[in-house]
Amino acid sequence: MPVETVWLGETMAKCEVCSNDYDMSFEVHAQGQVHTFDSFECAIHRMAPQCEHCGCRIVGHGVQAGDHWYCCAHCARAEGEHAIVDRAEARV
């Protein structure tokens, strides 16, 4: 999915998460929609997928299994996705 981040510079824009008016706010263009945030923390809060096992926000690569998202292979396995591993390990 193409994601474009646009810094708004001097333009005051309101964060759509916390409603803060901030002169360093920025827009994130993703999937045909434009989101405005004052910080990456708010952007993550609004846009990052949530792990379906532990509920944390996935801000790294995450693990996708079909339509399901997990923060790590451990969580994917805990939900029954046994084929998922973080890294291939040589078995002896």
Ligand SMILES: [Zn+2]
């Ligand atoms: Zn905010």
Ligand SMILES: [Zn+2]
């Ligand atoms: Zn998790």
